[in-house]
Amino acid sequence: MAFKPSQRRKAQEEMGELDLTPYMNFVMILIPVIMQASEYIKLAMLKIDLPPAAGSGAGGAAEEAPQETLDLSVSITSGGFTIASAKARLPIIPLKGTDYDYDELNKKLWEVKQQIQGQYPDDLKIVIAASQDIRYEVIVKTMDASRTRQEGVRSYIMFPEVALSPGIT
Amino acid sequence: MAFAPSKGKKHKAEGGGGHMELNMTSLIDMFTCLLAFLLKSFSAEGALVTPSEGLELPKSIASERAKPGLTVEIGKNEIVVEGNKMANTDEFAKTDYQQLLKSPMHADLDQRHKAAVAMEQYGTKFEGEVIIQGDKDIPFSALYKVMFLCARNDYGKMRLIVISTASS
Numbered sequence: 088m089a090f091k092p093s094q095r096r097k098a099q100e101e102m103g104e105l106d107l108t109p110y111m112n113f114v115m116i117l118i119p120v121i122m123q124a125s126e127y128i129k130l131a132m133l134k135i136d137l138p139p140a141a142g143s144g145a146g147g148a149a150e151e152a153p154q155e156t157l158d159l160s161v162s163i164t165s166g167g168f169t170i171a172s173a174k175a176r177l178p179i180i181p182l183k184g185t186d187y188d189y190d191e192l193n194k195k196l197w198e199v200k201q202q203i204q205g206q207y208p209d210d211l212k213i214v215i216a217a218s219q220d221i222r223y224e225v226i227v228k229t230m231d232a233s234r235t236r237q238e239g240v241r242s243y244i245m246f247p248e249v250a251l252s253p254g255i256t
Numbered sequence: 257m258a259f260a261p262s263k264g265k266k267h268k269a270e271g272g273g274g275h276m277e278l279n280m281t282s283l284i285d286m287f288t289c290l291l292a293f294l295l296k297s298f299s300a301e302g303a304l305v306t307p308s309e310g311l312e313l314p315k316s317i318a319s320e321r322a323k324p325g326l327t328v329e330i331g332k333n334e335i336v337v338e339g340n341k342m343a344n345t346d347e348f349a350k351t352d353y354q355q356l357l358k359s360p361m362h363a364d365l366d367q368r369h370k371a372a373v374a375m376e377q378y379g380t381k382f383e384g385e386v387i388i389q390g391d392k393d394i395p396f397s398a399l400y401k402v403m404f405l406c407a408r409n410d411y412g413k414m415r416l417i418v419i420s421t422a423s424s
Contacts, residue, residue: 107280114287121294130305131318131420132387137407217396219349223330224392226399227314227418235317253400 133230136250157207159199159246160214161192163221163229168192170199187225193232200236200245213246216253226251305387305417308336314392319422325385326368326411330398332391337364349398356405365409386411 158173167187168180177199180191196213203210213233217226236243305322307313308329329336335343342361356362372382386406390399403414 104277107284111280111284111287114284114291118287118290118294121291125294125297128307129420129422130307130313130322130417131316131422132305132320132322132415132417133316133318134320135403135414135416137403137412137414219395219397221396222392223390223394223396223399224314226396227316227392227416231317251400251403253397 133227133249135230136248137252155207156209157203157212158209158214159212160216160252161196161229161233163187163215163217163225165218165220168229170195172199187228189228189232192229193236196233196245197236197243200243211244211246212248212250214250214252217251219253307417307419308389311389311391312393313389313417313419315421316418317420317422318418319420322387322415322417323385325383325387325413325415328386328388328402328406330388330390330394330402332393335361335398335402337361338368340364345394345398348401349395351401353401353404356401357408359405362405362408365405365411369409369411382410383413384411385413385415387415387417389417 156173160171162169162171166179167182168191170177170180170192177195180188180195182188183191200210215226215229215233217229230249233249234245234247236245305324305327308331311329311331327338330345333345334341335345335348342364343359348356348359348361351359369382372380376382388399388402388406406412406414
């Protein structure tokens with residue numbers, strides 16, 4: 088009696104193609120879901136404070152230490168920036184062309200930061216005062232220039248606690 | 257001498273019961289790349305604050321994620337609190353501080369503050385957080401007067417919403 092030929096060879100040939108339909112279905116659903124939930128515009132927030140004198144009790148500085156304070160401020164006028172503190176007032180940083188010179192402001196504040204290192208209790212605070220008609224964008228850029236200093240790949244914190252003041256009328 | 261027609265080709269052309277296989281390898285490669293890219297830029301928290309239409313927010317290097325709160329929008333033409341128009345931006349910027357305390361915006365914020373404080377007995381703490389979405393071209397006086405009214409109504413934790421240009 089002859090044996091029936093083996094089925095093994097035939098079975099191996101049939102296994103060749105992987106059924107990718109479920110995977111494709113899954114991916115086709117997942118892609119729209121993720122695309123819909125993604126943020127293409129990344130929003131961030133900037134914390135701001137009112138100047139200490141004009142606050143409505145929201146400030147947290149409780150103790151009135153007799154220590155000297157720096158009272159650093161940047162005033163924005165149509166002519167440029169002026170950096171001032173309790174001790175000194177630096178010369179005005181004029182406009183660069185038609186726009187404000189944020190790089191120069193950043194550089195000058197960095198020099199101030201290095202000079203005052205640890206001498207004052209309020210060495211993280213800065214008050215930004217502006218004329219009434221200064222555009223909001225200029226204020227935000229000035230805040231950016233006051234907060235951090237980029238040196239190569241490293242970024243240093245300068246004056247992250249920004250308070251806005253109407254100051255100049 | 258003419259050759260006999262190929263039997264193999266005739267068999268293929270007729271099709272018969274055999275079905276065509278679509279080569280999907282390249283498509284799957286593309287989808288896998290797309291999926292990896294989307295997953296990388298996907299944030300699990302989703303968008304907590306949505307930018308308002310018609311507002312051109314300023315750009316900033318700030319990277320702190322925006323959190324929800326009482327929303328005040330200062331557009332080029334109007335000031336909107338939580339979707340309700342409160343004032344005209346130009347007129348608002350010219351109004352003096354005493355007049356502001358009689359404005360509808362002050363009344364609205366006062367009402368919201370009282371409602372939020374009243375909710376404290378049910379366990380929702382009043383944080384006094386307000387997020388200000390301002391158009392990049394508004395004058396500083398408009399922004400400052402909005403801040404003034406917020407502070408008068410105990411909304412002391414003010415946040416400016418900006419478009420982040422930070423790389424990470």
